[in-house]
Amino acid sequence: MSTIAPDSPAALRSARAENPKSRTRDLAQTLGVTEAHLVAAMVDGTAVVRIDPSLDRLFPAIETLGTVMALTRNDSCVIERDGTYLDYRSGQHAAMVLGPDIDMRMFPSHWAHGFAVTDGDKRSIQIFDAAGDAVHKVHLREASNVAAFDALVADLRLEDQSDQIDTIARAPTEAAKSNPEKLDILRKEWDGMTDTHQFMRLTSKLRMNRLGAYRIAGEPYAKSLKPEAFTEALHRSAAGQIPVMIFVGNRGCIEIHGGLIHRVEPMGPWINVLDPGFNLHLRADHIAEVWLVNKPTKQGPAISIEAFDAEGGLILQMFGKRDPDTDAWIAMTEALGAEMPAETGA
Template identity: 65%
Template sequence: MAADGTLTHPLTSDRIRALRAEEPKLRARDFAARHGLAEAELVAAQVGHGATRIAAHPDQLIPLVCTLGDVMALTRNESCVIERRGTYEKYHSGAHAQMVLGDEIDMRFFGRHWLHAFALEDGDSRSIQVFDAAGDAVHKVHLKPESDVAAFARLVEALRLDDQSDSLALEPRALTEAPKGDAERVEVLRAEWAKMTDTHQFLRLVSKLKFNRLGAYRHAGAPYAVAMAPESVGLLLDRVAASQTPLMIFVGNQGCIEIHSGTIETVTPMGPWINVLDPRFNLHLRGDHIAEVWLVDKPTNNGPALSLEAFDADGGLILQIFGSRKHGGIDAFNATLAGLPRKEAAQ
């Protein structure tokens, strides 16, 4: 650790590149974990060898990503990866959050966490990769054969930083906040919950009352939040795929939320992974990481918004699944939720 509290790694960039050359097929995230690196340190070591440091903030980066055409957008947390093909469009800036609202790429960005960004080229493979202060991946954009390579070159030229060093000073990773709540305010929580008119009011409500998301679910209980069996997430994906019921899947981390809206087709388990493998949408979920699942009912002006939400053992949110009003089928989605096993039934 440096004198200013930032983290440094004993492996030099030359050594990191040499080790990588010995294991070129290993996924970048797995390679970094094997060698005690943050993933961003592995990427930074490639600067001057296929990687270029570029400006990271969404206000600078995403408008130029919008020029790349059809690409693959990837967002992940420790337990889930979401990958969506499409074109970034309709970028909206904001003081605290930014967004793109395209028909296929639908995302929310929290630019304060977009601290390190790189453009990578390896043969025909091109990508843009963004990392947070701890060196964890926030978001990645992978070019596909249909993407505009000339636009990628213009992006790199426009956003290239003067600093092209091949090492990073990182900060310690923030711990996941444990579930919290105030037992004396539970009745206030329930009363205010019942008055909500929009799902976006929820986090402001629970924060005001000194709860967090999972703490609020545990304290409020039914009918607002019902504990479900862990296998209910996989069952829901299987059943909506079979019935072609539209849904919305939200997967994110502290810097980014990526959303899939529409139907899903092919759900394939592989070991601990639950996978959706569709032509323009993939989801990879570690079923064995799911420690708690909640069926949540939030009132809105358009009727109740029901969701199934999965959390890991530390209380971190893995993913949320809602019905899609835009694509219809809310009643069918809600009926599918109602048929899933409760936690008590699994004991």
């Protein structure tokens, strides 16, 4: 299929009509446009409506939908959680949803384009960043409040219902960045952390990033594992019924699963968790590096398994869920570290 210019909405609509069963994201890639351009081309003010993506207006309205499915993705992983958006907390730079089923962190500056989409009996809210990449989607379920969806669309509907959008160039993934001259400071301040959120401030101060710091820190701070170690960790967590927290995100949103996982199934290059109310879809063949990381906190060590792609981008992280007894998670990660170290340094 030939590439279609993003400023040709009519051609994009024709391509959509010719490929009705294709996923929007996949068709957009085939056509050489962003997913947001393809969705925008379908805007008709009825089935596809441009809406205000401002978080303080959007999230109170989403809560009224009741039970829905929350979806966040990056190029290598998709996380889906069923539930109701509860306990929204606004923030200029970062906002949160802290419900028992849907747990998210949102970064408002990346919520650039919003659409309400109706396709037969399927309804969704779709948010994209300034580059046209998906940030977050809300899909209605059978039990969702359709009247509330209609009210949301009416309230958040923008005056501009054009079928074109302007996008900016996608920011490249930052490669691993280390500063070996600051290694002693990194280790000393790593030892002094009391909260995992302090880590990003530490690496920024030392002119490093997450992966760069892991590569030089050494044990007991960070240990390189084989790429297949993350898949093995999913299998072992399911088999041992170990509560976990799985973080999947992009520049604009991080979505979190907290609890047990049960059914882990491979399908081609994908590793899938297929549980009621929670699905995870991971491109295992995209994983280039896996790190076992130990960060100190006031509540004890926060031990994570983190997967990165070939460009150095973070795909997802898994921690043991805070529990009166985290011994099972610690034992599992220790065994994984002993059995699956990377054959050579990253």
